[in-house]
Amino acid sequence: MKIVVLSGGLSPERNVSLSSGSMVCRALRQRGHSVALVDLYFGMEGRGVTEPAQLFDAPIPESFCKVSAQAPDLDVVKASRQDRSASQFGPGVLDVCAMADIVFLALHGVCGEDGRVQAALDLLGIPYTGSGYLSSALALDKDMTKRLVLGHPDVVTPKWETVDCSAEDLHAIADRTQLPVVVKPLDSGSSIGVYIANTKEELLNALQESRKLGGRTVLEQFVKGREFSIAVLEGEALPAIEIIPKAGFYDYANKYQAGATEEVCPADIPDAWQERMAASAKAVFNTLGLAVYSRADYIITPDGTAYFLEINTLPGMTPTSLVPQEAAAVGIGYGELCERIIHASLDARKKGL
Ligand SMILES: Nc1ncnc2c1ncn2[C@@H]1O[C@H](COP(=O)(O)OP(=O)(O)O)[C@@H](O)[C@H]1O
Numbered sequence: 001m002k003i004v005v006l007s008g009g010l011s012p013e014r015n016v017s018l019s020s021g022s023m024v025c026r027a028l029r030q031r032g033h034s035v036a037l038v039d040l041y042f043g044m045e046g047r048g049v050t051e052p053a054q055l056f057d058a059p060i061p062e063s064f065c066k067v068s069a070q071a072p073d074l075d076v077v078k079a080s081r082q083d084r085s086a087s088q089f090g091p092g093v094l095d096v097c098a099m100a101d102i103v104f105l106a107l108h109g110v111c112g113e114d115g116r117v118q119a120a121l122d123l124l125g126i127p128y129t130g131s132g133y134l135s136s137a138l139a140l141d142k143d144m145t146k147r148l149v150l151g152h153p154d155v156v157t158p159k160w161e162t163v164d165c166s167a168e169d170l171h172a173i174a175d176r177t178q179l180p181v182v183v184k185p186l187d188s189g190s191s192i193g194v195y196i197a198n199t200k201e202e203l204l205n206a207l208q209e210s211r212k213l214g215g216r217t218v219l220e221q222f223v224k225g226r227e228f229s230i231a232v233l234e235g236e237a238l239p240a241i242e243i244i245p246k247a248g249f250y251d252y253a254n255k256y257q258a259g260a261t262e263e264v265c266p267a268d269i270p271d272a273w274q275e276r277m278a279a280s281a282k283a284v285f286n287t288l289g290l291a292v293y294s295r296a297d298y299i300i301t302p303d304g305t306a307y308f309l310e311i312n313t314l315p316g317m318t319p320t321s322l323v324p325q326e327a328a329a330v331g332i333g334y335g336e337l338c339e340r341i342i343h344a345s346l347d348a349r350k351k352g353l
């Protein structure tokens, strides 16, 4: 097949996405496909090509492969684009996508996981992987997701309040909020902008940071317990993976620096816990109308309650990512996983999902 792997983009998670994209590209090439790995925001820029078609089979730039310890500054990224266009699609991106049998979305976070790229590709008649535009948008919005699943018999989500840090008085928010609390920008990912506040001062600092990241912020009750993630692939849950950071919580550095976090898959847990998370993750998947695959995050308290935190519609495919490890635990290799996602997505698009 001719496949475009879209990655990068103007998202705080662009480096993670470039790493996912590189792995996906390599795996699909190994399986005999003709693959163009394309940075959504830069397109042909910096790739040494003059025609979009030359991106197929172009080498994978070394800079795409490794995730640095900190998320990139997007103002610096913007300033380095040469064509000065306001479009989020870099030069040649839409042309190369139109040449593909399918576009594999290796994008994460805003600009890729939020439904806008999916909507654009729908209008252009170009098939892509994963969920459709509406469910993607709902799933990236942590407040909307929690509202939609609230009250479902299989889903428990921690109490929360959504505030607008750019419009509200931060001291008033801090005064009424019970501590400890987790501060999460509404549409963040990779733990970017996520803070665990134990004191009022920490909360005020976190709210100030949230102001810089758009303002709308979820304040979620802190849950103490063991952390897990569980994928749904083509309607079935995979074995949950336990996440044990060596220090601190599962933040950006602990997610992508090899060895910073111990991951155990299948997790060493009672069957009932696996079943509880599987039922919950499938319920969230179906409630939001997701397609093909997803990965949901949980914390389980000692009494066995599985608290649903959030669901990802384009989960990471990097060397330290969780879905490939869950798939491997049931004998699905990385390349096979990519191909299953592609075939299931072609089916989903035909059904109008
Ligand atoms: N309510 C919570 N209680 C305790 N820890 C949390 C809570 N919510 C999030 N966390 C921690 O923050 C991390 C990131 O939060 P998450 O909701 O998964 O957002 P994202 O991964 O999109 O940045 C989680 O993996 C977990 O370690």
Ligand SMILES: [Mg+2]
Pocket (backbone or CB within 6 Å): 190, 191, 297, 310
């Ligand atoms: Mg998460």
